[in-house]
Amino acid sequence: MEIKPSxxxxxxxxxxxxxxxxxxxxxxxxxxxxxxxxxxxxxxxTGLSGSGKSTLAFDILHKEGQRQYMESLGLVTWGLxxxxxxxIVGLSPSISVDxxxxxxxxRSTVGTVTEVFTYLRILYARLGHRPxxxxxxxxxxxxxxxxxxxxxxxxxxxxxxxxxxxxxGAEIPEMGxxxxxxxxxxxxxxxxxxxxxxxxxxxxxxxxxxxxxPENAVDGWIEFHINHYSQILKNTGKYFGFEFDPSKVIxxxxxxxxxxxxxxxxxxxxxxxxPNVKPPATNAQGRFEGVVTNLQRRYDEHATNxxxxxxxxxxxxxxxxxxxxxxxxxxxxxAVTVAGESIIKVSQLSLNDLDTWLKSLPPRFTSEEMLLxxxxxxxxxxxxxxxxxxxxxxxxxxxxxxxxxxxxxxxxRLAALLGSGLTGVLYVLDEPTIGLHPRxxxxxxxxxxRLRDLGNTVLVVEHDLELIRSADYLVDIGPGAGKxxxxxxxxxxxxxxxxxxxxxxxAFIAETMSVPIPERRRKSDWQSDLQKALTxxxxxxxxxxxxxxxxxxxxxxxxxxxSGSGKSxxxxxILDRAxxxxxxxxxDQPGQHDSIDGFQHLDKVITIDQAHIGRIPRSNxxxxxxxFTPIREAFAATPEAKKNKxxxxxxxxxxxxxxxxxxxxAGTLTVKMHFLPEVExxxxxxxxxxFKRETLAVKYRGCDISQVLNMTVEEALALFADVPAAxxxxxxxxxxxxxxxxxxxxxxxxxxxxxxxxxxxxELGRRVKGRTLYLLDEPTTGLHLADxxxxxxxxxxxxxxxxxxxxxxxxxxxVKAADWVIDLGPEGGVAGGQFLAEGTPEDVAQVKESYTGQxxxxxx
Numbered sequence: 001m002e003i004k005p006s007x008x009x010x011x012x013x014x015x016x017x018x019x020x021x022x023x024x025x026x027x028x029x030x031x032x033x034x035x036x037x038x039x040x041x042x043x044x045x046t047g048l049s050g051s052g053k054s055t056l057a058f059d060i061l062h063k064e065g066q067r068q069y070m071e072s073l074g075l076v077t078w079g080l081x082x083x084x085x086x087x088i089v090g091l092s093p094s095i096s097v098d099x100x101x102x103x104x105x106x107r108s109t110v111g112t113v114t115e116v117f118t119y120l121r122i123l124y125a126r127l128g129h130r131p132x133x134x135x136x137x138x139x140x141x142x143x144x145x146x147x148x149x150x151x152x153x154x155x156x157x158x159x160x161x162x163x164x165x166x167x168x169g170a171e172i173p174e175m176g177x178x179x180x181x182x183x184x185x186x187x188x189x190x191x192x193x194x195x196x197x198x199x200x201x202x203x204x205x206x207x208x209x210x211x212x213x214p215e216n217a218v219d220g221w222i223e224f225h226i227n228h229y230s231q232i233l234k235n236t237g238k239y240f241g242f243e244f245d246p247s248k249v250i251x252x253x254x255x256x257x258x259x260x261x262x263x264x265x266x267x268x269x270x271x272x273x274x275p276n277v278k279p280p281a282t283n284a285q286g287r288f289e290g291v292v293t294n295l296q297r298r299y300d301e302h303a304t305n306x307x308x309x310x311x312x313x314x315x316x317x318x319x320x321x322x323x324x325x326x327x328x329x330x331x332x333x334x335a336v337t338v339a340g341e342s343i344i345k346v347s348q349l350s351l352n353d354l355d356t357w358l359k360s361l362p363p364r365f366t367s368e369e370m371l372l373x374x375x376x377x378x379x380x381x382x383x384x385x386x387x388x389x390x391x392x393x394x395x396x397x398x399x400x401x402x403x404x405x406x407x408x409x410x411x412x413r414l415a416a417l418l419g420s421g422l423t424g425v426l427y428v429l430d431e432p433t434i435g436l437h438p439r440x441x442x443x444x445x446x447x448x449x450r451l452r453d454l455g456n457t458v459l460v461v462e463h464d465l466e467l468i469r470s471a472d473y474l475v476d477i478g479p480g481a482g483k484x485x486x487x488x489x490x491x492x493x494x495x496x497x498x499x500x501x502x503x504x505x506x507a508f509i510a511e512t513m514s515v516p517i518p519e520r521r522r523k524s525d526w527q528s529d530l531q532k533a534l535t536x537x538x539x540x541x542x543x544x545x546x547x548x549x550x551x552x553x554x555x556x557x558x559x560x561x562x563s564g565s566g567k568s569x570x571x572x573x574i575l576d577r578a579x580x581x582x583x584x585x586x587x588d589q590p591g592q593h594d595s596i597d598g599f600q601h602l603d604k605v606i607t608i609d610q611a612h613i614g615r616i617p618r619s620n621x622x623x624x625x626x627x628f629t630p631i632r633e634a635f636a637a638t639p640e641a642k643k644n645k646x647x648x649x650x651x652x653x654x655x656x657x658x659x660x661x662x663x664x665x666a667g668t669l670t671v672k673m674h675f676l677p678e679v680e681x682x683x684x685x686x687x688x689x690x691f692k693r694e695t696l697a698v699k700y701r702g703c704d705i706s707q708v709l710n711m712t713v714e715e716a717l718a719l720f721a722d723v724p725a726a727x728x729x730x731x732x733x734x735x736x737x738x739x740x741x742x743x744x745x746x747x748x749x750x751x752x753x754x755x756x757x758x759x760x761x762x763e764l765g766r767r768v769k770g771r772t773l774y775l776l777d778e779p780t781t782g783l784h785l786a787d788x789x790x791x792x793x794x795x796x797x798x799x800x801x802x803x804x805x806x807x808x809x810x811x812x813x814x815v816k817a818a819d820w821v822i823d824l825g826p827e828g829g830v831a832g833g834q835f836l837a838e839g840t841p842e843d844v845a846q847v848k849e850s851y852t853g854q855x856x857x858x859x860x
Contacts, residue, residue, distance in 0.1 A: 009148045017090030020426075020457070021063070024086040028055045029486035029740070035475065039090065042452045043459045046505050047489070048784045050481030050740030051755070054430065058096060061459065062428040064092030092457060094426040097413050104402050106195055107183050111347060111397030113412055114387060119380050120397070121180040124343050124622040126372050127365070128336035134170035142174065145367075158186035163791040175336065177728035180343055182328035185812025190326055192321035196328040199316045201295045203262065204589060205316065209251040217250050217263075218291055219315075224560075229288070230726040236260060236286030240274055260373075264290025264331050277290075282839030309743035316802060317587045327398075339364045350829040352393040355384050386415040390447060391440045394828025406610065406781075408563065414447060425457035433464040433779055437810050445470045463784050467510060471496050476505045508785045515789045515813035516569075517860070520818045521840055522799065534575070534773075534804075541569045541591025542832035549573075549822060553601055553773075553804040556795055560809065560852040561836070564828025567808045568691045570778070575806075576775050580604035602804070603771040607650025608759045609775055614747030618654055618666065621750070622709070622743040624635035625733060625762045631708060631716070636698055637800075641698045650695050651705050658695035660686035709744030717744055729765040736761045737787040737792055753782025764794060770802025779813040788813050815852065816841050816859055823852045 015740040019036040026032050028253025030052050039041055047055045048590040060083045067080040068091055088386060089173030104628055108379035132139050142163045169791040178186040181194075188194030211217035213230055230246040237244030239717025244257055253261070256273045263269040265279045265288050280286040289297070295315060302308040320326035325332060327344045334344050339361055350355060358380055365373050387393065390411040401409070409485070410432055417427065432444055445467060452458045452472075462468060474497045476490040492498035541549040551557055557568050573591035580586035583604050613624045622628035634715045635641060663669055663683035667690045671679045682688040689706040696704045701719060708716060713733045720726040733741070736757040743748075750758065756779055762776070779795075780788050792814060795805050799819075809815055821844045823837040837847040844850055845857040 001175075005471070009157045010851065020088065020090045020092075022056075022085060022088050022763070022769060025056065026084050027059055028052065031349050031486045033486065033488055035488055035491065036476070037457075037459070038158055038473050039457045040452065040455060041457060041472040042448055042470070042801070043457065043475065044468050045459065045461050045471045045475045046463060046468055046784070047477035047736050048485065049787050051477045051485035051784075054751075055486075057428050057459055057461050058098065058430070059083065060088070061091070061097045061426065061608035061630050062094045064088050065091045065426050068720075070682050071095040080846065092424050092426040095417065095422075096430075097410055097417070097428040097432070098426045098428075105448065106142050106197075106400060106402060108400045108403070109397060110392075110401070110412065111697070113401055114383060114397075114415065116347035116380065116383050116387075117347065118177075120145075120346060121177045123376050123380070124180050124338055125175060125177045125375065126338055127338055127369055128175070129136055129338070130172075130175075130332070130336045132167060132170060132172060133332075134166040135168040135596060137165070137167040139165055139167075139172060143308060156181070156184070158184070175333070178334075179333050180329065187329055187333050189324035189330055191323040192328070193364070196324065196326040197318050197322055198321050200301065200319050201292045201299075201315055202317050203292060204414065205587075206295065207250055207262070210249065212249050213246040216785055229488055232283050232286060232287055232288050233260065234670050235284060236280065236288050237639065238278060239280050241285040247551055259289065260290070262290055262292045263289050266292045267293055271807055274715075280523065314585065314587055317589050319589070327594050347398040347461055348396055350394050350396055351384055353830065354397070355381075355388060355393075358384065366743045372775060375625065382419065383415075386418045387412070389418065389443075390415045391436070391563065393441050394830070394832065396557050396829070400497060400812050405435040405563075405568075406780075407433070410434065410657060411436075411444075417451065418447065421454070425456045427451055427458045429458070429460045429462075431462055431464075431782065432460065433462065433467055435563055435778065435810065436839055437851060438466070438812055438855045439562060441466045460801075463782070464787065466540050468505065469509060470712050473754065474505075476500075476503045479503060480740075481737070483713060485740065491687075504784070504786050509724070515785055517816055518796075531599075532601065534572060534596060536570065536593055536596050538594030539570055539574055539591070540593060541573045542566065543829055544569055544591075545833045547833070547835050549835065551804075551806060551822065552820055553598065554799065554802065555804065555819035556799050556817070557806045557820045557822065558809050558815045559806060559822045559824070560815055561832065562826075562851055565824040565826075565832035569833075570824070571775060571806060572609075572777065576605070576607050579773060579775075580607070601771065602773050605773045605775065606639060606763050607775045608756055608777070610753065610756045610781060611756045612747065613750065613758055617746035617748050618653075619747040620709075620744050621713070621738065621741050621747070623654075623757055624747060625729055625765060626764075627716075627726055627729035627733070628743070630729070631724055632705075633718060634723045634726060635698055638698055639702055642700070643839075644694065645693060646698055650696075652690075653690045658691055660690055660692055662686065663690070709742075712739065713741050713743065714739035722808070729761070732764045733758070733761040735790065736764070737783065737790055751782050756781065760794070764798070768798065768801045770801045770804065774798060774803060774805045776805065776807045776809075778809055778811075781812055785813065792817050812855055812859055821856075823850045823853060823854070825849075844858070 007393060010481045010743055019038050022035045024032045024034055024035065033056065045057050047053050063080055064681060067464050068080065073479065109117065116327055127141055129138050129140055130135065138537060153253065156177050158178040159176045161174045162171040165172055165175060178184045181193055191197050199645040206219050208217045214226055233246060235243045242256060259270045259273065264812065295641045299312055299316065309671055322716055325839050331342065334342055336342065346354065346357065358377060361377060362370060387847040390410060433441060436444060436846065441464060448458050448460065468474060471494055474492065474494050476497055477490065478487065478489040479502060480487050490497040490503040490506055494509055497503055497506045500506045534551045534553060535548065535550045537548050539722065559571055561567050569591060574593050575596065577586065577588050577590035578596050579599065581590065582599055587662065627695065632648040635651050636646065646658065647653060653659045659665035660683060662685035666687065667683055667688040668680045669683050670682055690705055696706060703719060717727060717730040718733055720730065738757055738761065760779065779791060788811065807814065815821060818841060821839065821841055823844055825832055825834060825836045837850045837853055842860060843857050847853040
């Protein structure tokens with residue numbers, strides 16, 4: 001029977017469920033939320049920090065989408081239990097792109113994460129030329145029997161065959177993919193094991209150049225060591241025929257004497273002076289290990305002893321490996337070239353330049369070589385093209401993954417999704433505009449629309465106003481945060497939400513509310529008196545072009561520029577490390593620069609970045625911000641506690657005493673499930689309350705310590721209003737927009753923005769004395785526009801107290817409120833690192849070459 005076209009349309013027409021329908025979701029602070037979200041649309045969920053956006057998007061929609069899909073395949077769904085919701089209908093399999101993407105392994109790079117480096121390794125293994133070890137002439141790659149052999153079957157093991165040099169006949173070992181991998185023994189530099197860096201002692205911390213050995217010039221040498229080693233060093237001098245006088249000041253040593261003291265008789269540094277003399281065999285003859293060599297040996301021998309290494313760490317710094325110069329690969333792998341370029345040189349190119357190089361290759365290959373190269377180049381073109389599309393063309397393949405920002409890592413993941421070609425999927429993204437300059441927001445919006453147009457539902461948790469206005473459908477959750485949130489305030493098109501009374505987001509869309517511009521900007525006398533500024537001379541780290549930058553003190557300063565323009569290199573790699581070395585004795589070497597003037601006007605430096613505040617679930621906002629100590633003391637001061645001799649220590653879940661010993665104060669037990677993932681269950685002894693019965697019997701104003709840990713900051717603030725030490729710290733946490741946060745919420749579950757605000761609250765909770773330099777990395781991450789206005793009040797408070805605040809930021813609402821703006825650019829990567837503009841936001845807005853200036857011009 002023939003089916004007519006009209007019947008086909010009815011049969012295979014609109015999907016049964018054109019919406020995702022949620023009925024009575026009540027997880028965390030959600031209050032029986034019911035909602036219909038249109039499918040195959042670009043949907044944005046917004047609202048104040050802590051209003052329940054992530055709970056709805058990730059904990060309910062994403063996890064339930066995963067669970068339903070896995071269950072339909074008959075797979076076990078441990079760790080994905082059904083959320084507390086009456087029903088969810090119309091869900092698709094879900095993929096999440098959250099803020100915790102960066103691989104923290106030092107072996108991971110942009111090249112390995114995106115697999116572009118993998119395809120380059122195949123290209124070099126198949127088509128690389130190299131010099132013959134015997135005659136030095138160029139040796140082309142060996143020919144393969146089958147040119148159309150599938151390159152994706154290339155083995156990642158090192159081949160063990162050989163082939164003859166066409167010039168001299170010498171046998172040359174074959175090279176495969178493994179020889180170009182720094183993660184495999186066949187390719188990794190043997191000195192640094194493929195890491196590109198080594199831990200080396202800081203000579204200036206071991207030796208005081210202004211003293212002699214008897215005057216304690218060598219760190220850690222007591223009188224016995226001084227006498228013992230002085231005699232050995234004299235013996236060494238006699239053995240080699242030079243005088244060694246221990247009473248001589250170290251800075252007056254000859255190169256031979258210096259190399260002997262630092263590196264010892266068997267080191268290459270000392271042996272170069274006496275290449276034909278056999279080193280002494282005994283101490284009596286003059287065998288000496290060397291101060292630096294001795295410390296390095298002890299460090300290497302105790303590589304698995306974390307406590308021992310922690311003691312030695314202040315004496316060490318991380319430096320590029322001298323053998324491979326930080327390139328990670330063996331010399332023989334570095335010598336291989338394709339079209340005259342080594343894999344190292346190609347890995348150092350920006351992705352924009354790599355794309356150009358790849359396009360230049362076909363004319364440089366023979367027709368036989370192109371048979372091998374074409375499928376590899378096709379794959380490389382496709383992958384690199386997607387990376388350029390998501391706006392990370394300034395990154396290089398050698399860039400280490402741990403140095404990527406959350407936004408950059410997220411955009412690398414987006415590039416992979418663009419290539420998947422999947423349809424009918426629910427994509428859930430967490431603030432994809434993080435770290436993105438406003439200039440590039442439209443490009444991101446186009447990418448999200450492309451994912452939608454493939455036939456997917458794109459759900460984005462976001463605060464950026466431009467992205468919010470671009471949504472097909474907008475859900476505003478609120479009206480407040482924590483227990484005051486968890487309700488749908490408005491849902492519809494952005495235009496419909498802008499007309500909804502009670503919607504904070506709607507008011508910002510309609511421009512009836514905005515983040516205020518200060519009535520007057522602070523002025524600094526730094527222009528007439530240059531001593532009132534920090535001046536960084538000759539900044540050359542990464543892509544910085546030998547910049548000299550003056551940063552006025554006593555102001556709120558915003559450092560801006562497109563992604564990859566050099567902001568973080570200038571402020572965090574150079575200024576931050578140099579300041580911490582000066583004020584805190586930190587051992588991390590600052591990035592390349594000549595000098596920094598102006599530190600004499602500061603007493604200390606505090607860096608508030610987005611790194612997590614704890615790697616263990618026991619750490620939480622209350623313990624980190626020091627507000628839990630006065631709370632425990634308040635419990636210990638109650639009559640009941642005194643009567644039963646319960647001290648403040650008993651109210652800590654981190655030490656024995658008052659905590660439940662079955663779960664050691666965690667409230668949960670981890671059950672090993674053999675070949676299945678571990679499962680956490682509530683402790684049966686304390687029933688998740690963490691403490692012993694005697695401890696829980698002590699009440700403060702009717703609440704026990706376990707109930708307090710379950711309270712939000714706002715609730716605890718009301719309870720401990722009469723305890724000044726606790727109230728002041730809790731008040732600051734509320735002021736930075738964390739009033740919704742549960743006191744006992746594990747630090748490992750906080751977002752990057754929340755972790756940063758907890759750190760900010762901790763610093764604000766201390767007595768501010770002025771003359772402190774605060775360095776902040778995108779503090780508006782995760783903040784609604786209304787929260788940004790609140791954060792600005794706190795930053796202005798810090799500056800009013802006589803401090804200097806430097807913020808690396810893309811959020812124009814914060815930039816327009818700064819006293820001074822320093823703009824770098826014009827582009828990212830190699831095309832960046834230049835000084836574009838400085839001055840008030842109004843001054844920068846007049847600079848045509850500045851993307852930040854042009855974006856500010858529209859706002860001011």
